[in-house]
Every structure is written in C-alpha cells, then in structure tokens.
Amino acid sequence: MADPLHIDLRLALGDHILPVSFDTSAKVTGIYGPSGVGKSSLLRAIAGLQPASGSLRFGDQVWQDGQTALAPEHRHIGWVPQDALLFPHLDVRANLLAGRARATARGHDVQALLSRVTDLLEIGPLLNRSTADLSGGERQRVALGRALCSGPQLLLLDEATAALDSALKRRILQFLLRIRAEFDIPMIWVSHNPRELQALCDDLVVLGAKGVQAQGHPRILLADPNVLPDRSATDFESLLPGVVVHSDHQRCRLRLSKGDAEITVLPSGIPVHAEALVAIRARDVILATQDPGGVLSARNSLRAVVAQITPTATGNLVHLDLIDAQGPHLAAHLSVQAVEELDLGPGVSVRAIFKASACALVPR
Amino acid sequence: MAGLATFLVMIPSAILAYVLARHRFPGRRILSTMLSLPLVLPPTAVGYLLLQLLSIDSPVGQLLNALHVRILLTWRGAVLAAMVIAMPLVVRTASVAFQGVDPRLEAMDRTLGHTRFQTLRRVTIPLASRGLISAAILGFTRAVGEFGATVTLAGNIPGQTQTLASAIFSAQSAGQDTEAWVLLGFSLLVGIVAVYTSERLSDTERAHG
DSSP states (O other): OOOOOOEEEEEEEEEEEEEEEEOOOOEEEEEEOOTTHHHHHHHHHHHHHHOOOEEEETEEEEEEETTTOGGGSOOOOEEEEEOOOOOOOBBBHHHHHHHHHHHHHOOOOOHHHHHHHHHHTTOOTTTTGGGOOOHHHHHHHHHHHHHHHHOOOOEEESSSTTOOHHHHHHHHHHHHHHHHHHHOOOOEESSSHHHHHHHHHHHHHETTTTTTEEEEEEHHHHOOTTOTTOGGGOEEEEEEEEEEEOOOSSSSEESSSSSSOOEEEEOOOOOTTEEEEEEEEGGEEESSSSOOOOGGOSSEEEEEEEEEEEEEEEEEEEEEESSSSSSSOOEEEEEEHHHHHTTTTOEEEEEEEEEEEEEEEEOO | OOOHHHHHHHHHHHHHHHHHHOOOOOHHHHHHHHHHHHHOOOHHHHHHHHHHHHSSSSHHHHHHHHOOOOOOOSSSHHHHHHHHHHHHHHHHHHHHHHHHHHHHHHHHHHTTTTTTTHIIIIHHHHHHHHHHHHHHHHHHHHTTOHHHHHHHHHHHOTTTOOOEEEEHHHHHHOHHHHHHHHHHHHHHHHHHHHHHHHHHHHHHHHOOO
C-alpha cells in the first residue's frame, strides 16, 4: 500500500469549475475520462502548477489547504507530460540529471540511480545525444527517466503514450510495468486506453463533466456500461497474465499464471520464459455449452464457469472464471438472445472459444 | 562608454522584459508605453527632459549635489543618456526572447525541485540567451550612435562625453575629413558586425524552434 493521497479540489477550467474528490492508496491509480474533461489539469493541480482551491494531502503532508498551496518544488513529484517537455538546451544526460539536487537531498545516490534508470529504460546509448535527434518513444523514455532520477515520492504520468503509435505504446507500457515492479513510487496515470489501464492500475477513477463519476477496480469499471456509456462494451478486452512457453515463426503459446491453461496466439517475437499479458476482446469470444472437440478451427477452447452477467448497451457481457487458471476473469460479449438460448447464468459450465488472431500479447 | 551603458541597462531591462513577457498586471500597458517613449520622442527632447529632471533646481538634482555626484556634462551623463535611449530597444527585444520560452518548460523545472529563481537561472535565461545577446547588441549600437540626448545632457567634450555620433559631427564641422572618415569606417564596422550577429542569432533560433 502506498501513502494515501487525499484529493478534494475545485479546478478552474476556463469557463467552469470541476470538483474532483477521491482518496486512493493504490500503487497505480488510473484516471480515465473523455478528452478535455480536465484530466491534465488535475495532474497539474496535484503538481502545484495550476491554481486550485480545496484540500490535497499526500501521506501526512498538506499540499493544498483552501487557497494556500505548497510550491511545486516542495511536493517532490515526478511529472511526465504527454509531450515529454525535454529541455532543448541540455543533452539527454543533463536532462536526466536535471533534478539531481533534489534526489541527493532526499538521500539518493544519484550516479547509482542514473545507471539503474538508464538500464531499466534502455536509454544508456542515448546519454550523449541531443534531445533534438530523439524519436517520440525515446523522448518519452527520457522524460520518464528524468522524473525517476529526481527522486520523487509520487509520479504523475499524463497520457504518456497518447502521442505514440501502437507498437511504441506497447513498448512504453512495458517500461511502465517495469517501473511499477522495480520502484516503490506510487503513480497517478492518465490514459485513454482501457488495455493500458487494466494492465497497469490497481485503482481507477473515472472523471466526467461533473467530477468523479466512479472509482473502483479497472476490470470491473471498464466493463460497466453505466460508467462508460460512451464506450461500446464490445470493445472490452480481458487481460490475462502469463508466461510464454513456446515461440516460433508460426505461433506462440502462453501459459496463464496460477494454472496450467495455455493460450495460442500469433507469433509475437516475445521470447520463451518472458512474462506477458494476453488481451482478448470480449466480442471475439464464443461460448459453447458442450466441448466442440476437434471440429473447430479456432485454436483456443478453455473450460470456464459463468461468474456474472452484466447488461451492456448492445447485449450482455458474460464474465467467466477459468477452470484451469485462477485470477482475472475472461469476458465474452454475447447478444441477449444468445444468453437466453444457451440458458446461461452464474455457475453454468461453458467452453470459451477464440482464435489465435483475436489475441494480442503485451510484454511485461 | 557605450559598453558600460549597455552593461548597466541590460539588468533592469531584462527584469522589466521578463515581467512584461510573463505577467499580466494593472498598468502593464502604461508601463510598456512609458518604456517605449524614448523610441519615438526626438532624442533631444529626451535629453532635455533628463536635463530638467537632474538640474540643480530639481529635487533629484539637489540630492545628487548633496551626494557630490555630478552627472550633467560628465561621462556619467553620456552613459545615462545612452541608457535611456537604448532601453526601449533592449526591453522590447529581450521581452520577445522571454516570450519565446515555453512556460511549461519552466513548470517542468519547478517540479524537479527548483525554486522560481533557480528555474530562471537554469531554464529561462539559457533558453532566452540568444535573444538577450541580440538585445545587448542592439542596445550597444544604439548607445554608440546616440547623439541628441547625449549632447543635450552631457555636451560634446572630446575624450569625456563624446560618442561616436557626436565625434563624427565634430570632425565634420571642423573640416577634419580624415578623422571623420576613420570614424565613419568604425561605425560601419560596428554596425555590420552587430546586425550580422544579431540576424545570425535569430536565424539559428528559428532553426531550433
């Protein structure tokens, strides 16, 4: 459990005031919401860069009380904005060390921290380069590294992957997962991407035009049509953790964590023994009440029990417990008629069937 | 002398330019207008205004007299005149330079644990440095060429209050053509170097931006 963050702020957003109040002590808290709702402003207010009123506390530190705000330099945060904001007059190494004074003051060995961060983010070869020559993904990694090297007590990540294409996004997500595993620093992570939020967050806050709309576990919230009416539930993806056990140029097999169920996916280039998440879209999952055996072209047929059925705008989302693997649910999106005809309800045994091509692997 | 004037004028000008570029406050437009006045008034008018302000009859003049600081008809007067005349140009150029610095970069530096002043030194001034050097060069050329206000305030005393401009005027009036030509050559040299450097700086700035 991380230090609790208590937020009860009123953000001034041009023509209106957005009240935002929630408490979290999750290692990674996701902030999700439509564009322009004020997610970035919230991060800037947490950083002390945007005037706000209300109260804001982190652990036992008071960052904002009424109109009185603690200056940004005393909050010890690491801010990673969408466009990286690298200092153009400094090279990569100097950018990474821009917050060295604070890191030293907070008891870090800056050289050790720098080498740990450059190894983790694989930016060692970039150290002597000018920031002008970096690609988008490299800029993001340097920005992440600069925040980490400043010895922060809280990381604020603003849609760090929004400006990148999907291959680069997966890479950044991989680095974020590493940071999450390697550093004991809580993070607030603003994202539009449900897959990233599920992969990274323990707690999710959904922001709407009137403030906090919902807060809870990302997997539950992202599947809830009442919380996200703008998002079709057919886009919902289940994310299951596992380890790659076989990889060649035709296919890749992943054994799910906490069980012996295996999933076949298309070749991914992820090496054997590597940990990965497999993303399976709910609309690509077929349910059968009997084992179709060898008459099926689909590569994956997992034994499961229906745990819960939730209505969506266009049908039902069926949440399944896998029999051969514990842990996160797998969800299937079915029409209302299909649920009725198969007589599905909690406790019913089914086969969850999906093609190898319906799966996307996300390295961890 | 022009160098000293430039040096003395840079610091207050840079502060004023930063304030004008970064802050919105009541009276900002009035301050901005006042600062630009020496640019549009005839230099002799500015000189006369300063003369009246500093004359022995005025409170400022009496104070200076009490402190035994002589400004009128001394090199100090020439420096003061050059400063006042150069200031608007310096403030305007420096202000543009500060406006070109992304405030979000300054915000980023604050989050890395730096105070407002540390950020000014670490981010704002380095990023505005080209424009600030440009401002100093323009201020210097303006100070070198100052005539009207200097003559009014400090006179035209060779080796003491004479600027390049007043020296050329003297040489030409006295019919010393050779000296006038040398001084003209020197002005050309200073002018060409200053404008060329200033243009190069703004070109590289554009290439970077």
